[in-house]
Amino acid sequence: MAPRPRALVIFLAVAVATAMAAVCLAPAALMDAHVAGLTGGALRLAAAEGTVWRARGDLVAGTSRLPIAWRMEPWALVQGELRLHVTPAFDGPDRAPHADIAISGPRVALRDVDATIPASALAGAAQPAAARLVGGDVAITAAAFEWAPPANRGAARLQWRAARIALADGAMPLEFGDVVVALAADGDRLSGPVSNEGGDLAIRGTIAVRADDAAQLSLVLSPRRPVDAATAQVLSSLATAESGGWRIEWRVPLR
Secondary structure, three states: OOOOHHHHHHHHHHHHHHHHHHHHOOEHHHHHHHHHHHOOOOOEEEEEEEEOOEEEEEEEEOOEEEEEEEEEOHHHHHOOOEEEEEEOOOOOOOOOOEEEEEEEOOEEEEEEEEEEEEHHHHHHHHOHHHHHHEEEEEEEEEEEEEEOOOOEEEEEEEEEEEEEEOOOOOOOOEEEEEEEEEEEEEEOEEEEEEEEEOOOEEEEEEEEEEOOOEEEEEEEEEEOOOOOHHHHHHHHHHOEEEOOEEEEEEEEEOO
16 A cells, blocks of 8 residues: 555655765764865864764874864855864964865865964874974964966965974974064965074075965075084985075975
């Protein structure tokens, strides 16, 4: 006997309501697998509380932990866009980190970004073994920035405070003071000057990233105080020695 229309409608309504509840109440801990997958396991999400739509937790890279909270806009997903609002995990006098992030295909738009991240966390995301070789914190600020080649626009500022790098395990770290990178987006290009204040070496140069091409770093390192022979030897293995310092010319293909 065929089911009555009213019973079928009720069954479908219950099924839809159950599916929506499962999605809406999905635990935030499920995000850990996605974060780990996107970063090759370099970043994880720990101690997550709430649902995938509204939650808080710790972003973990090696031994570094950054407390964050987020809120996702469900209806934006219907339009094919991910809109994420990152806020401080706890109320307090320091309101960072915060950011509004919109992702749609290759387009990434950032608004009102103010976050300070341990340098070891960023290094660990790129290469887990590098996390223990760097120190300091990286402050990232951007009022408006959009990566949508060939129509990139906006600006962002990165300040690596108390920058420190150990060139090898067991070696004395080099101190670079405060390193500043001022990035401007234009067309399919993202570029800007690199400089620092304080530290063992003065840094002057530029960084440029061209969509679907390569990232290029061009720097000159000049000693502000005598550098021991072991450190000079390591620097010479990474850069080209020249009168008064070392020159770095690195090009990393993006495809």
